[in-house]
Amino acid sequence: MAAVDCIVKLGGSALTQKDQLETLKAGALQKAAVLVAKLYGAGERRCIIVHGAGSFGHFQAKQHGVAHGVLTGSAVSSRLRQGLCLTRLSVTKLNHLVTDQLVRSGVPAVGISPFGTWKTAFKNVSQAGINTVKDVLDSGYVPVLHGDCALDLEQHCCILSGDAIIEILAQKFSPGRVVFLTDVNGVYSCPPDKPGARLVNYITIGPDGNMEPPVLTSVLPHDTTGGVSLKLQSAVNIVSQSYGRIPVLICKLDSEAAERACLTGELEEGEGTKLFFKDI
DSSP states (O other), rough: OOOOSSSEOOOOOHHOOSSSSOOOOOHHHHHHHHHHHHHHHTTTTTTEEEEOTTTTTTHHHHHHTTTTTOOOOOOHHHHHHHHHHHHHHHHHHHHHHHHHHHTTTOOOOEOOBBBBBBBEEEEEEEOOOOOHHHHHHHTOEEEEEEEEEEETTTTTTEEEHHHHHHHHHHHOOOOOOOOEEEESOOOOOOOSSSSOOOOEEEEEEEEEEEEEEEOOOOOOTSSSSSSHHHHHHHHHHHHHHTTTTSSSSEEESSSSSHHHHHHOOOOOTTSSEEEOOOOO
């Protein structure tokens, strides 16, 4: 399968006020769209955009227990079905807003919702809608995927995070780089709002997936995707599973470093976090 130039993850916290229901950071979205337009205009036309849900979807999913689904053999309640539908209405609303802004910025973006073509079993991806993404790319468009609900073979439904989607996309398309754009400068030694938090410029990943240095992370109460911990683990998995062939960079969306990371795959010290593979 033909490789792609770059996969960009637009973090839900970077695009939305994550603690306020369905509240968009309009300025951040505009900057993200300009950045993707520059990436596309620079010849990196085989790129894939994936965005998180942020405050679109998490609240509804949490309230109705969508992430947990039901036990095998148990009846699916009308409350759970309604929760899944409400969650999807919310996440697709954000996908429309993101795709609309990209198109307005000159990017031939096409929104793709994973629901139905991506499926899970005990929350692990068992079926991925790769052919749809490939067809969109091969036709000259930029796919825009998002965190979504998924039908689960064991628990009826779950939340499929954008980070889990990126892991699979990286395996299938072997991108030149994967860039996570967030609301902070990168990965910190502990949650950045804690005293003594330091930006980690480099993280080394061993063959067993262990990180050096180790990093402490946090999760918001309404976050149904695992918060920073799962996001970082996805980045680690991409590096370790590709034996370092796919570089991963994490930096702030609203920064000069974001453009350089997307266009060149490079970051200066203090600008963000780059993950490396070390075969010990």
